[in-house]
Amino acid sequence: MTFIRLLCLLLTSLILSASLSAQPAPSKLDLAMGNIQLDKNVTSPEAFLGYPLGEWHLRHDQINFYLKTLANQSPRVSLDSAGLSHEARDQLTAVITSDKNQRNLIQILQQRSQVKQGTSQQGPLVIWLAYSIHGDEASGAHAALAFSYYLAASQEPWVKQLLEQAVVLITPSQNPDGFDRFATWANNHQGQTLVTDENHREHWQDWPTGRGNHYFADLNRDWLFLRHKESQGRVAFFHKWQPHYVGDFHEMWHNQSYFFQPGVVDRIYPLTPKANHELTEKLADFHRKALDEAKQVYFSGQLFDDFFYGKGSTYPDINGSVGVLFEQASARGQAQASANGTVTFQTGIANHFATSISSVQGAFALKQALIDYQAEFFSDKQPEDQVRSKGRLIRALNDPARRDELINLFSQHHIQFNYLTKSLFHSGQEYRPLDSIFVADNQPQQALLSALFDKRTDFKDPTFYDISTWDIESALGLNVVPNVTPDIDVLTSRPMQYHQLKLNNSAAPPWPQNSVALLVNWQQSPASGFVHQLVAKGVQVKFANQEFSLQQTQNDQTIQKKFVAGSIQIPLKQTGKSIAEVRQLTWEAATQWQVDVIATTSSANFTGIDLGSDDFITIKPVVPMIISGYGSDAFEVGEIWYHLDKKLSVPVSLVNAERINDLDLSRYTHVFMTEGHFSSMNDISARKLGQFVQNGGVIIAQKAALTWLNKRNVLTQEVQTERYYSKLFNSDGLRFSDQAAFKAKQHIGGAIVNLAVDSSHPLTFGMPSTVAVMKNKPLAFETHSAPFTVAGQYQDKLLSSGYMAQEYQRAFANKPAMIVERKGKGAIVGLADNMMFRNIWLGSDKVYANALYFIQAAP
Structure with a gap:
């Protein structure tokens, strides 16, 4: 049977059987394939489930069990894993190819590992x-099961030929935790009689929706940043x-139809090769043909773009592959009324099944072109045979942890880099080896490297x-010097033992017995979690309200150790605890x-305050x-939950807004408020x-929460909002x-701007004088504003990278961006921006720890 005939049979059975007045219609997948010769030893999804695919929303464990069933029954199928989700669900992929290829998978993977070397x-x-990387876009995962069965069981000549010459990887669910959250919601609100009203609870998920993962993050924005386990496993799988x-x-708004790339031509990121665009257009012909035969309307070249490389359809484009986005109008349940008629779950499954077939047929027809494209992508990115190489010298000043975050990111993206064996001066x-690395420009991943540091x-x-820029130098708060050519003898690929704790294998503390106090420079990112652990165990910890320094003797040399404001002192003599403890x-x-x-053996410092000064203030326990x-x-x-939970190990309560009126807030020290309307x-x-x-608590509010607080007279400082700025245009x-261009001009999709920071303010202790957000x-x-309330303001020339209309740039210049407003015994910390954007903005997320530990006690 031809591809088109199969497709028509499947689509017809799915669409015509969708009744709006009865139980959700079965997919009839077995019936649709009735004229196809199938391997009877392979169980269909309907036989496995005991009901037609799509009658109920599947759970992730059902998907995994079915993939395991296929792998046990068909010699064409094996399984691979992209690792566990936050909630320990396995992200399985069906590896479908011929029996011969299955026996040679180790050799095939070895061949794939050579791709970046530019060899034939x-x-x-x-x-x-x-x-289904968005958990509430469920038609994709269900189509994946149908397509896995079809490839595993079909005896058609074209399928056999495909599997002889190709390996098809099928990952039904890229967001297991969100997927199960949505499946439970949709199934709980599905009745015997379908309800198409968009206001019905089935189509209107409670907070949070199934779109995000365990920490509510959009995993389709995390391919570059790799903040989450699911993304880390997925990118490792990609490079494998x-x-x-x-x-x-994917799925999109229910009032739309069906989309496949190419997207908007003028919104393709400039670093994506032209050949990639051309192949995407050739592949689109196969999708057009498939959907035309099915009488399914669609569109391309509008709305969606190939710009941000942090998405599943664009990350491949900067890594030698061709990525294609598919978007199906969503029923968000079983059936939902739309401007184009009723959208059904079954139709969504059928459409994604159709473009799954057109994907493999299109890729197979363009096999040599795709192979040649990938080979050429890497062939001109091989390191030159030379002793010295030009590249970037990168430093995270006095913060090895931030440097190591970059190293971890590079390693996962297969970007090559070198450690320093000794200090370089530029x-x-x-x-220094302590906090710096060198990364050569000329390497297999130079395109991705350029994209990470690109500013425009x-x-x-x-x-x-999505966002218009993602410069990793700004995100991690790095110092980057391009076009540096260091001597080869100062570089090594092996990690340097730069840290005193990594050098000391003793379980006993290494500090001199006559020490009177222990000091920690607050510029170190992990110091926040370190402080919380000690305070939680009843250890007295103090922070310095101003900078200081001390002298130490090392290797018969006297050196001066500088400590920024906010640095930590642990007095060794404490009430209730022995010095040894x-x-x-x-x-x-x-x-x-x-x-x-x-460690210091004297309370007297070389410059600044002594250790017994009142400017060392005891940190109180926090209950946020x-x-x-x-x-x-x-x-x-x-993002805040993730930061406090995973980065600081601070227990934090998530309390729904509607419960605030009945809550005893005195049990908490800090309340966080995010973007939102709080209606x-x-x-x-x-x-x-x-x-x-008034009683001593601290509210840490950002973005729209500031407007809510100001309108209700909790926050005195006036806030200028979108309504104010709209008058500029x-x-x-x-x-x-x-109209569209005018609206786009007024939209800030995500631009990087510079703040001038008052480093003497407790909210910005440990931060540099300029911070990019x-x-x-x-x-x-x-x-x-009231005196001494502003901790940071937008610079006069504020735009660092990305798009922002000139009207905004002029209006924001020199306006306050971070404030602390004292009220009674407490304070309100106001942030005009999200200072930890997608948990990758490590150059500014110290603000939140400062607000926790320093503002409560600050004068």
């Missing part, structure tokens, strides 16, 4: 079809197989489906958090809470929060057709 490619074409073609299957700055402010089309607890915490601890639930932004709530909170909530601050003389909302504080 051997072995089969590799096609990866990945579905180095596919030639990647299909990325433009009067020292780059000019764009042909200033419209972006304090030393041991500090050593255990320092070892766990890899914090560099300096995040206002979550309906009205709060799930992504930002998840379930009222004047009673505002009075409770205001009293919480003049529409005079514009045509009706200019991701800005994605038109909001700032009014210039006028």
